[in-house]
Amino acid sequence: MVVDADAQVNGATLSVVLKAFRIPQQAQNLLKKHGLPANPDANAWYSLRAWLNVLADLGKEYGSSTQYAAGLHIVEQCIWPAGLRTLxxxxxxxxxxxxxxxxGGNIGYYRSHPIGPNEIQVECFTPAPPDYESGIIMGLARKFKPAGALRVQVTPEKLPANSSAGLKRFRVSWR
Structure with a gap:
């Protein structure tokens, strides 16, 4: 997926990397390595390309579980529409x-489709890594877990080999 060079991400989003590390200095060094501030202003805008490079390095240097952990914090750190009550x-x-x-520009999309009474398919066409996206979805699933559900699950779905780069699908279910 090609990202518009002028696309920007807010500082609240950048702050999730600080939450993903037990030692904040590691996250701050990673942000600085890509020209981003060590302590981003939640209301300022920064280069999306630099942020995507941070996410890529998270995976390379610290593993996909750290990308996932950063995604989990999106639900608490970022701007969401008001009045959300259900998963x-x-x-x-x-x-x-x-x-x-x-x-700014081409930033992708999220789409969802109910596939059963307790299942939703989420399609993401974004430049972010799959483990980060999975973390975002699981963070939402945990926060908005339906009353009476014992657990929620987010499962990546296999895509055809000829799928576009950036396309990801997940099945969200609760029991």
């Missing part, structure tokens, strides 16, 4: 939240 509402709002936290 289906929260998942449906992901595309709106994307546009609140990232601006």
């Amino acid at each position: 289906p509402q929260a998942i449906e709002s992901m595309n709106t939240a994307l546009r609140c936290n990232i601006q």
Whole structure:
């Protein structure tokens, strides 16, 4: 997926990397390595390309579980539409939240489709790594877990080999 060179991400989004590390200095060094501030201003805008490079380095240097951990914090750190009460509402709002936290050009999309009474398919076409996206979805699933559900699960779905780069699908289920 080609990202517009002028696309920007807000500082609230950058702060999730600080939450993903037990030692904040590691995260601050990673942000600085890519020309981003060690302590981003939540209301300022920064290069999306630099942020994507941070996410890529998270995976290379610290593993996919750290990308996942950063994604888990998105639900608490970033801007979401007001009034969300249910998991289906929260998942449906992901595309709106994307546009609140990232601006400019081709930034991708989120789509969701119910596939059963307790299952939703989420399609992401974004430049972010799959483990980061999985963490975002699981963070939402945990926060908005339906009453009476014992657990929620986010499972990546296999895509055809000829799928576009950046396309990811996940199945969200609760029991």
